[in-house]
Amino acid sequence: MKTREYKITQVLVNAICIIATFCAIIPFVLLIVGSFTDDKWASTHGFTFFPGEWSLDAYRYIAMKWETIGHAYLMTIVVTLIGTVAALFIAVLFAYGISKQHIPGMKIVSFLLVFTMLFNGGLVATYYCYTNILGIKDTIWALILPNMMMNAFNVILIRNYFVNSIPASLEEAARIDGAGEFKILGMIVLPLSKPILATIGLMTALAYWNDWQNGLYYLTARGGASYYTIQIVLNNINDDIKALAAAATSSSGSLSANVSMPSTTIRMAIAVVGVLPILVMYPFFQRYFVKGITLGGVKE
Amino acid sequence: MKGKETRTAGRTKVRISRIWPYYLMVLPGLLYLLINNYMPMFGIVIAFKDMNYSKGIFGSDWCGFKNFRFLFGTKDAWSITRNTIGYNIAFFVVGTVLAILLAICMNEVRSKVASKVYQTLILLPYLISWVVVSYLAYAFLSGENGFLNKSLFPLLGLNPVGWYQEKEYWPVILVIVQAWKSVGYSMIIYFSSIVGISQDYFEAARIDGATKWKQIRHITLPLLKPTVITMFILSVGQVFRSDFGLFYQVTRNSGALYEYTRTIDVYVYQALMKNADYSMSGAASVYQSVCGFILIVAANAIVKKYSESSALF
Numbered sequence A: 001m002k003t004r005e006y007k008i009t010q011v012l013v014n015a016i017c018i019i020a021t022f023c024a025i026i027p028f029v030l031l032i033v034g035s036f037t038d039d040k041w042a043s044t045h046g047f048t049f050f051p052g053e054w055s056l057d058a059y060r061y062i063a064m065k066w067e068t069i070g071h072a073y074l075m076t077i078v079v080t081l082i083g084t085v086a087a088l089f090i091a092v093l094f095a096y097g098i099s100k101q102h103i104p105g106m107k108i109v110s111f112l113l114v115f116t117m118l119f120n121g122g123l124v125a126t127y128y129c130y131t132n133i134l135g136i137k138d139t140i141w142a143l144i145l146p147n148m149m150m151n152a153f154n155v156i157l158i159r160n161y162f163v164n165s166i167p168a169s170l171e172e173a174a175r176i177d178g179a180g181e182f183k184i185l186g187m188i189v190l191p192l193s194k195p196i197l198a199t200i201g202l203m204t205a206l207a208y209w210n211d212w213q214n215g216l217y218y219l220t221a222r223g224g225a226s227y228y229t230i231q232i233v234l235n236n237i238n239d240d241i242k243a244l245a246a247a248a249t250s251s252s253g254s255l256s257a258n259v260s261m262p263s264t265t266i267r268m269a270i271a272v273v274g275v276l277p278i279l280v281m282y283p284f285f286q287r288y289f290v291k292g293i294t295l296g297g298v299k300e
Numbered sequence B: 001m002k003g004k005e006t007r008t009a010g011r012t013k014v015r016i017s018r019i020w021p022y023y024l025m026v027l028p029g030l031l032y033l034l035i036n037n038y039m040p041m042f043g044i045v046i047a048f049k050d051m052n053y054s055k056g057i058f059g060s061d062w063c064g065f066k067n068f069r070f071l072f073g074t075k076d077a078w079s080i081t082r083n084t085i086g087y088n089i090a091f092f093v094v095g096t097v098l099a100i101l102l103a104i105c106m107n108e109v110r111s112k113v114a115s116k117v118y119q120t121l122i123l124l125p126y127l128i129s130w131v132v133v134s135y136l137a138y139a140f141l142s143g144e145n146g147f148l149n150k151s152l153f154p155l156l157g158l159n160p161v162g163w164y165q166e167k168e169y170w171p172v173i174l175v176i177v178q179a180w181k182s183v184g185y186s187m188i189i190y191f192s193s194i195v196g197i198s199q200d201y202f203e204a205a206r207i208d209g210a211t212k213w214k215q216i217r218h219i220t221l222p223l224l225k226p227t228v229i230t231m232f233i234l235s236v237g238q239v240f241r242s243d244f245g246l247f248y249q250v251t252r253n254s255g256a257l258y259e260y261t262r263t264i265d266v267y268v269y270q271a272l273m274k275n276a277d278y279s280m281s282g283a284a285s286v287y288q289s290v291c292g293f294i295l296i297v298a299a300n301a302i303v304k305k306y307s308e309s310s311a312l313f
Helices: A004-035 A037-045 A057-064 A065-098 A105-116 A122-133 A152-165 A168-176 A181-192 A194-210 A213-218 A223-227 A228-237 A243-255 A265-297 B002-048 B064-072 B076-108 B110-126 B129-142 B147-156 B168-194 B201-209 B213-239 B242-250 B255-261 B264-274 B277-305
Strands: none
Touching: A004 A223, A004 A265, A004 B076, A004 B110, A004 B129, A004 B168, A037 A265, A037 B213, A057 A065, A057 A265, A065 A105, A065 A152, A065 A181, A065 A194, A065 A228, A065 A265, A105 A152, A105 A168, A105 B002, A105 B277, A122 A213, A122 B002, A122 B264, A122 B277, A152 B002, A152 B264, A168 A181, A181 A194, A181 B002, A213 A228, A213 B213, A228 A265, A228 B129, A265 B110, A265 B129, A265 B168, B002 B064, B002 B277, B076 B110, B076 B168, B076 B213, B076 B255, B076 B264, B110 B168, B110 B255, B129 B147, B129 B168, B129 B242, B168 B213, B168 B255, B201 B213, B213 B277, B242 B264, B264 B277
8 A cells, every 4th residue: 555655755744844843953952052062162163063072161150150040940930820820810710701691791891802902002001001000110010910911812712612612501500509600610610621721821821931021121120130030031141141140249249259150151051941941841731732722723 | 460570570689699700700800901901002192292201191291193203204114114014924924835834744744653743843942932042043143152153154165244233134034033933833723724624535536546746736725725814814913013022032132233123013112111212112102003903903804704704803
């Protein structure tokens, strides 16, 4: 049955896929190899895939400055946890509410949600409201509230799941047994919605983990440095590699300040540290990501 | 008569006690929308004010369309619009072609394990923040340490290029970086619609002796058309928006590149955060929101005409 055409097709499609896969991961290889390259060697020969001299100096430096990096890590985890839990809480309740279109007023509520996908006040007005009216500048709320806590698209995906995949008869039966709406949501609907909740939760967590824009807009070096997440530290180092040395000096005294920084490779090492959790956890969550994309792409 | 009245009253009471939980449920979300979305919508008045920070948003004087006249008096207004729209078109064309090519190949790969590995790794860049992408690009492009200038170009006998100073390379670089980051995402969308095509079509074509290539050309591609059109219309609605991360991080916000890399979002950020210029940034921001809104509504009207079910709203 294996014809010549079959073999040619297999070779061709596999070749194309392998080339694409290679292109996708090769920059990560350069980054990781770069972070293990000797700093002096890298500064003369540049970053390559086969460095002449390997070294752990960049990671040693990070270990030494762990006060800064570790704290940023902690902030990333805290912000991601609070943000994801809050976002899921809001989204689930809201989605369940608007899934009941027969309740008076719910059509208007749905419209208020959809309209935010079509029109927005823009960065300037949003910035003004958050800084001058709500005063979140240089607080932890700066990293949690703006733009990220409610994604209209995700709410609609959850709503669709409630409408299409939860049998109305189950809810009705519980209602006849005298269960309240919150009980129905918590005891019947949510346990049946684990797949969509895992998918949306994961996408939200990834968005919080990767966010650097809120930090760029709403945290200042003077007042907000203690809230820096790993992405914000990466962003600051991108602007100025000395930012790390300065930040570390002020927090850990003069002892470590004297050790010279491997200034070429340290960027790469910190980027590796920032991206490592995603690389490690991704294979386990891959199917949820794929599900999230197909849910969003193939519309209701 | 009396009995009926009490029954109705009872039912109404039951109904109210039945529906108030729903209102309570949507309350947190509504509050958030109010703070995050609706308050800023009223903040749009900033664009029509001669903003004086000490007087605040409501105390400042109205100035009509003066801010917009200033904005469109600069040559920046044209270049940021051209960049925003131009890149979006290029991203769509290149991204769609690559994604469909990969999706078709992925569908032909017979080994389940290989297919899984390809998909997983090609999607990887999609999960990385733009800050990290900027580090990855820097490892290749850096003037002093970059892989291109230090390793590849000497090997090929080419002269080093000051990537972050010479703007003419950036339309190509940005299209490559965007494709690299997003192709996994769109590939999965097209892949899932190819998988959804009924096997009967291919079976019938095989019986008629159609080659693989003919099957792709006459079955797969035509049946992907609705997905392509939906994706196209969605991206028409987004054509005034740009990914701030791509244009700000990957270019390392290098001023020398602005002419070819600055989009409306970068301009607004720059004017607001670096120059604290509320009038210019406000005007540009409102210009973007209003044009985007008009396009989304227009695009949706077109989808509705084309196919009711794939309309956004």
